[in-house]
Amino acid sequence: MKKQFLILSVGFLCAYSAKAQNDVDAMRYSQLTFGGTARFASMAGSMGALGGDISTLSFNPAGIAIFKKNEFTITPTIFSSSTSSTYNGSNTADRSINFNINNIGLVTSMKLGEKNHTGWESVNFGLGYNRTNSFQNRVSVEGYNNSSSILDTYVANANGHQSADFDPFSTDLAYQTYLINPTDTTNHLYNHVLPNYGELQRKTTTTTGRMGETDLSFGGNYQNKVFIGATIGFVGARYSEESVYEEIDQKDSIKGFKSLTYSQNITSTGSGVNFKIGIIVKPIDWLRIGVALHTPTSITMKDTYNNTMSADLDSVKHDQASPQGSFDYTIITPYRAIGSVGFVISKNALLNVDYEYLDYTYAQLHSSPNVFADVNKTILTKYTAAGNLRIGGEIRFDPLSFRAGYALYGSPFKSGENMNAHRSSYTAGIGFRENNYFIDFAYVLTKYTEYSYLYDPTAAPLNSVKNNFTTSGFMLTLGVKF
Numbered sequence: 001m002k003k004q005f006l007i008l009s010v011g012f013l014c015a016y017s018a019k020a021q022n023d024v025d026a027m028r029y030s031q032l033t034f035g036g037t038a039r040f041a042s043m044a045g046s047m048g049a050l051g052g053d054i055s056t057l058s059f060n061p062a063g064i065a066i067f068k069k070n071e072f073t074i075t076p077t078i079f080s081s082s083t084s085s086t087y088n089g090s091n092t093a094d095r096s097i098n099f100n101i102n103n104i105g106l107v108t109s110m111k112l113g114e115k116n117h118t119g120w121e122s123v124n125f126g127l128g129y130n131r132t133n134s135f136q137n138r139v140s141v142e143g144y145n146n147s148s149s150i151l152d153t154y155v156a157n158a159n160g161h162q163s164a165d166f167d168p169f170s171t172d173l174a175y176q177t178y179l180i181n182p183t184d185t186t187n188h189l190y191n192h193v194l195p196n197y198g199e200l201q202r203k204t205t206t207t208t209g210r211m212g213e214t215d216l217s218f219g220g221n222y223q224n225k226v227f228i229g230a231t232i233g234f235v236g237a238r239y240s241e242e243s244v245y246e247e248i249d250q251k252d253s254i255k256g257f258k259s260l261t262y263s264q265n266i267t268s269t270g271s272g273v274n275f276k277i278g279i280i281v282k283p284i285d286w287l288r289i290g291v292a293l294h295t296p297t298s299i300t301m302k303d304t305y306n307n308t309m310s311a312d313l314d315s316v317k318h319d320q321a322s323p324q325g326s327f328d329y330t331i332i333t334p335y336r337a338i339g340s341v342g343f344v345i346s347k348n349a350l351l352n353v354d355y356e357y358l359d360y361t362y363a364q365l366h367s368s369p370n371v372f373a374d375v376n377k378t379i380l381t382k383y384t385a386a387g388n389l390r391i392g393g394e395i396r397f398d399p400l401s402f403r404a405g406y407a408l409y410g411s412p413f414k415s416g417e418n419m420n421a422h423r424s425s426y427t428a429g430i431g432f433r434e435n436n437y438f439i440d441f442a443y444v445l446t447k448y449t450e451y452s453y454l455y456d457p458t459a460a461p462l463n464s465v466k467n468n469f470t471t472s473g474f475m476l477t478l479g480v481k482f
Contacts, residue, residue, distance in 0.1 A: 021303065021329055021372070023379045025268070026363040027412060028135070029211060029237060029299055030333040033446075034059075034390065034407065034425075035131035036103045037075050038477035042429025042442035043392025044405025048340030048354040049280055049290035051227065054105040057215040058130045059354075060292035060338060061229035062278035065219035067109045067124050073479040075103035079471070081137045086466045087201075087454075088143035096138040100210065102131045102475055119223045126217040133211035134471075135239050141454065141465050142202045149199060149247060150262065151192035152460035154180050158190040169322045173309035177318035179260055193257055193313060200250040203454055209239040209268075227280040235272040235297050241265070245454065258312040265306055270331070272299035278338075288352075290340035296362065297333045302326065329372070334362040350394040359385040360412040386410030392427070401431040403442075416451075417464060423448040429475075437480045444473040 034045020036055025047056050051063025054073055082095035105128020112120055154174040158166060163182075166172035174180045180192045214236070219229030245262040278292035307322045335358065342352040360383040365372040392405030407425040411418060429442035451464040 021301075021327065021365055022375050023363075023382060025301075026331055026333075026365060026375075026379060027360065027383070028239065029133075029270075029297075029331055030358075030360060030363050031409070031412065032132045032211070033134070035133070035212070037073055037479075038429055038440035038442035038475040039394075039401075039403065039431055041102075041444050041473065041475050042403040042405065042427050042431075042440070043352065043394060044390045044407040044425055044427045044444075046340075046352045046354045046390035046392035046405055046407070047342075048278075048292060048338050048352065049288035049342030050344075050350055050352050051280055051290075054107055054126060054128045055103060055130055057105070057126050057128050057217045057229075057231050058132065058213050058233065058276075060278035060280065060290050060340065061215075061217050061231035061276050062219060062227045062280040062290060062292070064107060064124045064126045064217045064229045065122070065221045065227035065280070067107050068122070069109055069481045071107045071479060071481050073103060073105055073128075073477055075101065075475055075477040077102040077131075077476075078474040079134050079136055080473075081134075081469070081471045083137060083139045083470075084468045085139060085141045087141050088145060088463055090143035092140045092142045094138045094140040094204070096136050096206070098134075098136045098208070100131065100134070101129075102473075103477070104129050105215075121221040121224055124217075124219045124221075124229075126215065126219075128217075129212055129214045131210055131212045132235075135207050135209040135211070137205075137207045137469075139205045139467065140203070142200065144250075145199060145201050145462075146197050148460035148462050149192065149194055149197060150201075150245065150455045150460075151179055151194060151247075151260075153456045155190050155192055156456075156459040158188075160188055162188055169305070169307045169325065173262070173307060173320045173322060176320040177260075177309050177311040178313065178316075179309070179311050193311075195255055196253070198249075198251060198253050199247040199257075201454060202246045202248065203243060205241065205243040207239065207241045209237070211235065211237045225282050227282075229278050231276040231278075233274045233276060233297070235270075235274065235299060237268070237270040237272075237299060237301075239266075239268040241267075256314055258314055260312070261308075261310045263308045266303060267305070268301055268303045270299040270301040272297045272331075274298075280340075286344050288340075288342035288344070290338075290342065292336075292338040292340075294336035294338075296335050299331045299333070300328070301331055302328050327367075329365055329367040332362070332364045332366070334358045334360055348396045352390075352392050354388075354390040356388040356390070357385065358388075361385070382414060383412045384414040386412050399433050401433065403427075403429045403431065418451055421448060421450045436482065438477075440475075440477040440479070442473070442475040442477075444471075444475070446471045446473075 040055035051066035056063025274297040409423040431440040
């Protein structure tokens with residue numbers, strides 16, 4: 001069974017043991033974005049009290065009851081991400097770009113007719129897919145370190161243990177490539193090959209994948225005053241990470257050592273299910289009030305992984321590969337509660353405010369047998385509850401509409417450097433609508449800063465890496481009404 005390591009920072013850079021499932025995995029699938037149609041995105045995903053967009057199936061399913069016609073949409077998207085990293089005074093930058101389908105869906109509306117005396121105006125059904133997260137990114141970090149090496153972590157893990165008990169995905173790779181060696185066979189003590197520090201440390205991490213939800217929804221319109229809906233969400237996730245970590249004697253100042261390279265590869269796939277209910281009330285013509293509740297999502301995950309290590313020790317080179325590993329486990333994400341208020345101004349303007357509450361300490365990992373007791377304790381002590389605020393508006397000059405929005409996602413961290421790691425999204429868009437078709441465009445700019453570590457800072461003196469993330473989404477929705 002794989003060893004579990006305490007991860008002290010966030011994001012893919014801090015997963016210094018790429019195969020270990022930990023609190024970072026729980027956060028990866030718990031922090032969602034507002035994927036969906038271009039109209040929805042251009043209003044920062046703030047439509048919880050307005051509805052009438054297929055994206056709301058993933059947020060407030062009561063929004064499906066607003067539809068008065070059948071509607072089909074598809075949203076191709078270009079997603080770009082860039083990261084600027086600072087480590088020990090050195091700055092590096094990298095970027096990634098990909099194309100995806102952010103939304104596709106169909107809503108059907110069935111009027112109940114004038115002879116209906118129950119007060120129900122219509123019942124609607126929806127089937128749609130909304131992308132709720134993108135893991136596409138590329139990060140490069142580089143800097144000199146005069147106080148430690150990743151080899152210090154392997155020595156710390158090795159001391160007190162026989163070599164036969166070493167982790168085959170990390171410590172044993174360093175042992176087999178002669179980067180760490182025994183100094184006391186009786187007490188099982190070890191040391192590494194570096195007589196002094198000053199090596200250039202470099203890491204490049206490429207991540208790909210996405211998280212999306214296929215929604216099956218039902219809703220009803222009662223007297224054009226109360227709108228209710230429910231969604232069964234079928235979640236699919238895929239995450240791949242390839243990282244290459246290097247230490248290089250760039251200045252030729254370390255005797256007996258030229259370089260080491262540690263490569264890690266992991267692919268995670270998962271599927272899960274959740275349930276959502278929602279209601280929108282229209283007490284007066286210009287006011288809408290919405291409430292939605294989301295159950296936790298139970299995601300069944302499977303990880304496959306392998307690592308390699310190579311060492312150039314001046315006169316000799318060594319290479320070692322780990323076995324191919326795999327592990328099955330379950331991630332439980334937190335529940336969500338969303339409150340919304342919307343305003344309809346003279347039928348020419350819309351404004352909506354959403355507030356979403358979730359408690360990240362409710363995230364958990366489970367397996368059989370359960371090996372995640374320590375990880376779940378880390379989640380309880382490291383994370384906290386957070387609120388997400390989304391504000392969006394639209395002004396109509398038929399047939400054109402202009403939209404803008406802002407979203408602030410609170411940091412899930414209770415303390416430390418990442419305590420203020422909130423995310424801000426700035427959105428804008430334009431739409432063209434006729435009776436039977438529409439075209440919408442949106443641009444979403446998201447910025448946030450997080451701190452991470454190249455390896456375990458509890459095992460060696462190590463400064464954090466400051467990562468400034470910027471993502472851009474260019475979205476185009478094509479829709480027809482019938």
